[in-house]
Amino acid sequence: MRKGAYVFFFILLVVAIVVMIVGNPLSFFNPSQKATHSKVDVGFVVLNQSDEFVRINFEEIAPNVKYVGINREESPSQNTTKTTHIHLIRGYKLDATGNASSWIFVVRQPQQVSLVTYDRSGETVNTWLGGYPEKEIIISEIITPRKLFEKNREQIFKTPQAITTESRELALAEGNYYLTINGPQKTRYLVFDAKTGVLTSSND
Numbered sequence: 001m002r003k004g005a006y007v008f009f010f011i012l013l014v015v016a017i018v019v020m021i022v023g024n025p026l027s028f029f030n031p032s033q034k035a036t037h038s039k040v041d042v043g044f045v046v047l048n049q050s051d052e053f054v055r056i057n058f059e060e061i062a063p064n065v066k067y068v069g070i071n072r073e074e075s076p077s078q079n080t081t082k083t084t085h086i087h088l089i090r091g092y093k094l095d096a097t098g099n100a101s102s103w104i105f106v107v108r109q110p111q112q113v114s115l116v117t118y119d120r121s122g123e124t125v126n127t128w129l130g131g132y133p134e135k136e137i138i139i140s141e142i143i144t145p146r147k148l149f150e151k152n153r154e155q156i157f158k159t160p161q162a163i164t165t166e167s168r169e170l171a172l173a174e175g176n177y178y179l180t181i182n183g184p185q186k187t188r189y190l191v192f193d194a195k196t197g198v199l200t201s202s203n204d
Contacts, residue, residue, distance in 0.1 A: 054120040055099035058091065058145045061118045065105050065139075068116055068125055084109050087132040089172040091145060096163045098145035100170070106132045133173040143197040145170060148177060151197040155190065155204075156181070176200070 066084045085108045091100035102119035106128055115128040149156060156179065157163055166183040172194055181188040191201040 054101065055095055055097075056101070056103060056118055056120075057099050058103060061103060061123075062139050064118075064123065065107060065116060068107055068114055069109060069111075086137040086139070087135070087173070089137060091170040094145065094149075094168040094170055096149065096157065098147075098149040098170075100145075108132070135174050137172060137194075142172070142194045145177075148192060148197045152190075152192065152199055155199055155202070 065086060068084060070084075086105055087108055088106035090104045091102070093101035102117060104118075105116040107114045107116050113128045113132065115126045117124040117126075143151070156168075162181075162183065166181050168182075169180045171178040171180075175194050177192040177194050177197075179188075179190040179192065181190070189201075189203045190199060192199055
């Protein structure tokens with residue numbers, strides 16, 4: 001009996017050491033540890049995978065939105081693409097050039113309203129059940145985020161250090177750009193005319 005107890009204790013000790021060294025073997029079966037993404041080529045290139053996030057140029061991905069849910073290989077007609085209407089655009093973590101870590105579009109089509117996201121994984125389309133502004137955004141009639149930042153650089157970046165010490169989110173709706181700047185001292189809110197890029201309001 002005593003010999004059997006020693007053998008059992010020895011086995012338990014070996015198992016405990018293996019778990020400590022290798023880790024919990026059951027963790028391999030935890031689905032939350034893994035994530036899968038369906039990648040779609042949307043016309044931008046990942047230049048540096050080691051960056052915290054990839055900067056995405058608005059001008060490169062915006063033309064893709066009108067083709068959401070449409071097979072481009074079938075040469076869609078002008079009438080088909082004209083049924084796609086953009087009502088809201090948001091950009092997150094914008095850099096000094098107006099590029100963002102991700103862009104989202106609320107897009108209305110006859111069959112549904114979609115939330116279209118462009119990030120380092122490509123294009124993702126999900127059904128949108130929330131509200132959205134009534135006015136449609138015509139991409140060809142607005143100033144791009146890049147040009148907006150160029151035109152208002154002094155108002156957006158009060159100091160040279162602001163580029164790295166502040167974070168920026170941009171929303172476009174109802175004919176205006178709404179820029180939120182989170183800094184170490186306070187949060188700034190700037191409003192620009194979406195067509196001209198002129199600053200119309202701020203809390204500075």
